[in-house]
Each structure stands twice: as C-alpha cells, then as structure tokens.
Amino acid sequence: MALNITALIVFVALFGLVTYMGFAASRWKKADLDQLHEWGLGGRRFGTLLIWFLIGGDLYTAYTFIAVPAGLFGAGALFFFAVPYTIMVYPLVYLVFPRLWSVAHKHGYVTSADFVRGRYGNKWLALVVALTGLLATMPYIALQLVGIQVVIGAMGVETSGFFGDLPLIIAFVILAAFTYSSGLRAPAMIAIVKDALIYLTMFAILIAVPMKLGGYGAIFAAIPAPKLLLAVPPAGTGGAFSAYATLAFGSALALFLYPHSITGVLSSSSARVVRKNAAMLPAYSMLLGLLALVGFMAVALGVSSMPEFAEGFKRYSNNFSVPALILNVFPSWFVGVAFAAIAIGALVPAAIMSIATANTYTRNIYKEFINPGCTDAQESQMAKYVSLVVKLGALVFIFAVPFQYALWLQLLGGVWIIQTLPSVILGLYTRWLNGWALFLGWAAGFGCGTYLVILNGFGPVFPFKAFGFTLPCYIALAMVVLNLVVSVVLSVVLNAVASDRHKDATVATDYV
Amino acid sequence: MSDNPDDHKPMRPVMWARALLLVPFVAMLWVSSYNTAEPMIGGIPFFYWYQLAWIAISAALIGFVYWLER
Numbered sequence: 001m002a003l004n005i006t007a008l009i010v011f012v013a014l015f016g017l018v019t020y021m022g023f024a025a026s027r028w029k030k031a032d033l034d035q036l037h038e039w040g041l042g043g044r045r046f047g048t049l050l051i052w053f054l055i056g057g058d059l060y061t062a063y064t065f066i067a068v069p070a071g072l073f074g075a076g077a078l079f080f081f082a083v084p085y086t087i088m089v090y091p092l093v094y095l096v097f098p099r100l101w102s103v104a105h106k107h108g109y110v111t112s113a114d115f116v117r118g119r120y121g122n123k124w125l126a127l128v129v130a131l132t133g134l135l136a137t138m139p140y141i142a143l144q145l146v147g148i149q150v151v152i153g154a155m156g157v158e159t160s161g162f163f164g165d166l167p168l169i170i171a172f173v174i175l176a177a178f179t180y181s182s183g184l185r186a187p188a189m190i191a192i193v194k195d196a197l198i199y200l201t202m203f204a205i206l207i208a209v210p211m212k213l214g215g216y217g218a219i220f221a222a223i224p225a226p227k228l229l230l231a232v233p234p235a236g237t238g239g240a241f242s243a244y245a246t247l248a249f250g251s252a253l254a255l256f257l258y259p260h261s262i263t264g265v266l267s268s269s270s271a272r273v274v275r276k277n278a279a280m281l282p283a284y285s286m287l288l289g290l291l292a293l294v295g296f297m298a299v300a301l302g303v304s305s306m307p308e309f310a311e312g313f314k315r316y317s318n319n320f321s322v323p324a325l326i327l328n329v330f331p332s333w334f335v336g337v338a339f340a341a342i343a344i345g346a347l348v349p350a351a352i353m354s355i356a357t358a359n360t361y362t363r364n365i366y367k368e369f370i371n372p373g374c375t376d377a378q379e380s381q382m383a384k385y386v387s388l389v390v391k392l393g394a395l396v397f398i399f400a401v402p403f404q405y406a407l408w409l410q411l412l413g414g415v416w417i418i419q420t421l422p423s424v425i426l427g428l429y430t431r432w433l434n435g436w437a438l439f440l441g442w443a444a445g446f447g448c449g450t451y452l453v454i455l456n457g458f459g460p461v462f463p464f465k466a467f468g469f470t471l472p473c474y475i476a477l478a479m480v481v482l483n484l485v486v487s488v489v490l491s492v493v494l495n496a497v498a499s500d501r502h503k504d505a506t507v508a509t510d511y512v
Numbered sequence: 513m514s515d516n517p518d519d520h521k522p523m524r525p526v527m528w529a530r531a532l533l534l535v536p537f538v539a540m541l542w543v544s545s546y547n548t549a550e551p552m553i554g555g556i557p558f559f560y561w562y563q564l565a566w567i568a569i570s571a572a573l574i575g576f577v578y579w580l581e582r
Contacts, residue, residue: 077559080559080560080563083563083564083566083567084540084541084563084566086567087540087566087567087570088536088537088540090570090571090574091533091534091536091537091573091574094574094578215554215555216554216555216556217552217554217555218555219555220552220555220556220557220560221555228549228557228559229547229548229549229557229559230543230547230559232547241543241544241547242543244543245540245541245543248540248541249537249540249541271523272521272523275523275578275581276578278574278578279571279574279575279578280571282567282568282570282571282574283571285567286564286567286568289563289564289567290564293560512522
C-alpha cells in the first residue's frame, strides 16, 4: 500500500489536538489529584451531558466500530445481535445502576468490589470480584490497540518490524502520559472530540455510500440470502434464534459489570444523571446499528475483491472492511478525519479501562491486602503507576501474542465478568444471599464457563442438550444461571448454620 | 455542565411505569417475530429497520418513565 500523505497529515494533526487536550484536562474542574476519587472518578462531579460523552466514548469503542461491521461483512445477520444487546442494556441501567451510584456515593466506594466488600464484609469475595474485573478488562484494552493498528496500516504506514510498531508505541506513550497526569478528566474531555468525529464520519458514510451504490435497496439486494436473515431453526433445536437472543441478553447483563462501565457510572454527579443517560445513551446504539450496516455496504461495494485492498484483508482479515470502504469512497483528507475518529475512539476507552483497572487494583488488592495503612496520596500515586503498567501490559500483549488470543480472551472476559452479577446486582436489592455462597457460585460459574469455552473451541455459543431438545446458548448466560443456582442453594444452607448478615456496612436508605 | 441543583432532588419510583421497561426485553428476545425480510422500508429489510426502530422506542420508554418519576 502506498503512503497516503494527505490522510496522514490530517490524522496526525487531529491526534496532536487531543494530546494537547488530554494534558490540559488536569487543570479542568481543578481539584486535588492526590485523592483517588479525584484522579480515578473525576471527583464524582460529571453532569448529564459530560457523562453522555464519557460513557458513550467508553462503551462504543473503536474496536466495536471495526468489529461489528466486520461481523456483518463476514457472517451476516447473526452479528446484528449487537443491536438488541444495546437495546436491553439501558432499561437495566435505568433500574439498577442509580442504586449502585447512591450506595457508592454514601460510602466512598470507587469500584464494584468496594461495594461487595462493604455489603458482605467478605474480603475474599471482594477479591474475586476485583480479580475478575482485572482479567476481563486487560484483553479489552489490547483489542483497542488493534483498532489503531488497522487504521495506521490502512494509511500505508508499514506496520511490521520495529519501525512498524513505532506509531502504536507513540500513541500509547501519549495515552499513558496524559492518563497519568490527568486521570479520568482526560478521556472525558477527549470523548467530546472523539464523538464529534465519529458522528461526522458516520453521517458522511451513510449519505455517500448509498448515493454511490444506488440506495439502500441496492445494498441489501447485493447480500446473499443466508447472510441477510437468521436461519430458521429446524424442529428440536433453538438454532440461530436462541443463539441470537442469548448472545444479546447475556451481553446486556454483562456490559455494565465491567470496571470501565462502573467507573463511568460512579463519576456521575448524581443518580439522576445516570437515569437521564439511560434514556440518552441509545443515540449511540443507533449509531452502532447504522454502522453495522456499513459491513453490508462493504459487501455491496465489493471491496474484498479490489486488488488494492488484498494486502489489507490478508493482514487484518474482515476487520479491514470498514477502512477499505472509507479509502474507496472518500478523498484523502476525509480519510484522515475518519481514521483519526477511529484511533481517538480507541484512546478514550483504553484510558478509562486502564483507570478502572488501576482503581480496582489499588483499592481492592493493594489497600486491602498489601498496604492497609496507606495514605490517600499513596493510594492515588499507586493507581497512577498501575495505569502505566496496565497499558504497558496491553502493548506487550498485542506485539507478543497472536491477535486471535486477544479475541479469545475477550470472549472469556464476558463469560467471567458476568459471574459478578449475583454479588453486585442482586446485592443492590437484597442481603439474603450469603457471602461464601456467592463466592462458591462465582467459582462454579467461572470454572465451568472457562472449561466450556475451551471445550467449544472458543465459540461463544454452546449447544446445550436436554430431553431431546438442543438449545444453543451464549455460554456466559448459561453459566451465570449455574452461578445463581449454586449461590441460592448454598445460601439456604449457610444462612441456617452461619449467617453473615450482620457484616453489612450499608443500610436500606443508602440505596435511594 | 455539572452540579445542576435539580439533579440532587430525590425521585419517587412509579412501579406501573417501570413495568414498561420489560417490553423491550419481550420484543427483542422474541426473535421469530422479526426474522423476515418483508415488509421493507426504502429497501431495508424488516429484520433491520424493526430492530433499529426499537432503539428509539426503548429510549422513549425510558425517557417517559424518567419524566413520570422526575
């Protein structure tokens, strides 16, 4: 691929702008960054609009914008489950997460494991919740890098060998530096630019490509029938329908348990801000849904058979479909804008994820187990260091490990993080469940889930068979049901012989 | 942009309205109700525009519940 100079100049200029903003953010809503809740939660004072940008930038990542269209491009309708997934998320956010905000605000909780620690008085349960969050987030950060790598490669910059890795290293050093100095304020500020660029790119694609191809009718007419709709299941199986529904529902249950989602929720200035955002964030889902269709546009354009893109597809497989479409349709300067949107779109979630993992490590492992007497300043300093280590880890991961492993680990991450649902979400409503029962329920779900994913060759959907009926089900969803059954049954037993309900540091009025 | 004093007033839950928030789950989990190409709108098959429409419907439902409880 030839070097695309115009695109590269626009790209670097926009990247420079957000770098400046990232550093400037430390002086914004000025406060003492030696406090963990200031560095790691922006002082819990982000209002409705800022939270909209922040969580939007946090959840709808660059990787999403590359991978979801790539899924439709390659496999078709099944990957549209991202849409019902994001539809089902927000009623849950509206109902559940204002409660978490309230109790966290009252008790100074910074992570979900903090809440579990206070609610159950069980530091081992809190530890596994914290470790699960760390494990699930790390590969997610690494995947964000893939988004940057693909667009840099697509501009014709050589991305193999040491000098090929250099642009990515530079991008990550910049990211690490401003996260270190500004904390959550940096991604909050950059998210505004990122979203403006993403919306701009999106509307340009949605107008320009159908015009070029002769309307949406022509685009869908080019899609082969097996990709256009789900296969109707034969008798005796839930088939593609149950796969689609369980993938959407399980993903919706898991999404807000990720540490970076919880960081977004807890940085809100009030529970009301969380509720308002549950109604406003679907605007991003609409963006995602429309963007998913870009995968079909890439099919209709026939980018995969264009000789100039052969190398890109060979190197990045279907993840190259969106960049290829952008290169094919737009003039160079706008290619620079669109690719900057994707790359900056990777920086925002990567920053928030590293902050969330730093908060979790510092609060729930360092302070709990290593240095209980640490001062606020030591705690905040430790979080800053950890945010660097986490990003370094992601960088090493992406260079040292085949890309496929990051995908596998991210799939496992979903199966793992959902296992914190009984402790965190049910814990917001009832203290009936026993801490040790939840611990064993977590262990059952985590262990069996990992085993099933590996047994299944790292496919997310496992065909469960019972009474002559086959139910293909997203493994995460099936395993959280197992977790719940174990937690409930053991709670009956343990509450009778060794109730731990007196260890609750919270009271009912903390939740409203 | 932050610290709007109205944001800190307590909200009163309206339970019948919250039941409305279950509707998007029923609609989306009932896959067989929307896995068809017809009727199309502007060349977009039903499967796609129906689910995109539900993004807006569920956002409106959440907004309505917030408005009742505000």
